[in-house]
Amino acid sequence: MNVLLVSRGATHHGGHDAIHRLAAAAAEATGVPVRACFLDGAEPSLHAALDAVPAQGEVLLVATHVPPDRYLDTWIRRAVAHWRTTRDRQTRILVAAPLAAQPALVTAVTDAITGDHTTVDGNPGPFRSPAWSQITRHRRHVLVCRGPRCTAYGAEHVAAALGKRLTEHGLGDDDVLVTATGCLFPCNLGPLVVVYPDDIWYEHVDADLAVRIADEHLRDGMPVDGRRPRDS
Ligand code: FES
Incomplete structure (x- = not known):
């Protein structure tokens, strides 16, 4: 079985490398091929990643929603700084390490790979509706x-x-x-x-x-x- 971690590329600028590292760590932990790909905004696309899988093979897609986002990391601090200057509050604000840096994330992906799966079927109509x-x-x-x-x-x-x-x-x-x-x-x-x-x-x-x-x-x-x- 091949595994693809599927992420959003357009909305997670700067987080793409971490998804590839997560895929590599999950591959090592599970012993099966795990690759990262993107629904939008980055390469390889989901289509390209699926193309690279043996035609007769089996693919497990793992929607991966938690890539790090350097834009978010930077802007969350700027937004907090602005919040501080516009409020009369003494709140202490801490920032946690990115979720993608947590070892438990590899465990979660490993559990998704080795747990229950459902077959992807249905028709492609909604993807190419004339309305679009x-x-x-x-x-x-x-x-x-x-x-x-x-x-x-x-x-x-x-x-x-x-x-x-x-x-x-x-x-x-x-x-x-x-x-x-x-x-x-x-x-x-x-x-x-x-x-x-x-x-x-x-x-x-x-x-x-x-x-x-x-x-x-x-x-x-x-x-x-x-x-x-x-x-x-
Ligand atoms: S955040 Fe820059 S113009 Fe709105």
Whole structure:
């Protein structure tokens, strides 16, 4: 039997090598071939890893959700530092070693390899649905920054308020396509909301401004407070 540890590559930058090391340790502990592969964002892909397995062989897929994430390791400290400067609290905050560095993780993967398995079957329809060929005919595309600084400044409340208001107005993806993004760069102006094709960047957005953006700009077509495109 071959074993593949399947991880997300797109969301765990800097953690790929650790998954390969985990696979090597699990292979040594179990005595069976164990390789790492990625659903997205890194190589080898799941497809490529499956291609490399003997055609008549057996493959056990182990969804592996805990790669280390250097972005997270770095940003968790910066976020805590920001939290400290914005709260009057004496809380002592410690950071644990990454889960991927814990020997127990190898034990957990070993148990998954040697435990009960279920056969993968079914049809590939959901992977290639015709729906995934259609570009929505939205009038506006709204980017809601969910990067680490905007998140620290309250972006989750912005996203929730915006989504709730758009739903109340019956504005779905065909009217207003809302996409959560990573950092858009002018972090000091966050939380940020950007509306295209108008190219209007809303700064320091809170839940109240998010509601006004939904009402005045996205429903009525008038940018809040008459804001103009960023370059004018
Ligand atoms: S985190 Fe939002 S602009 Fe950087």
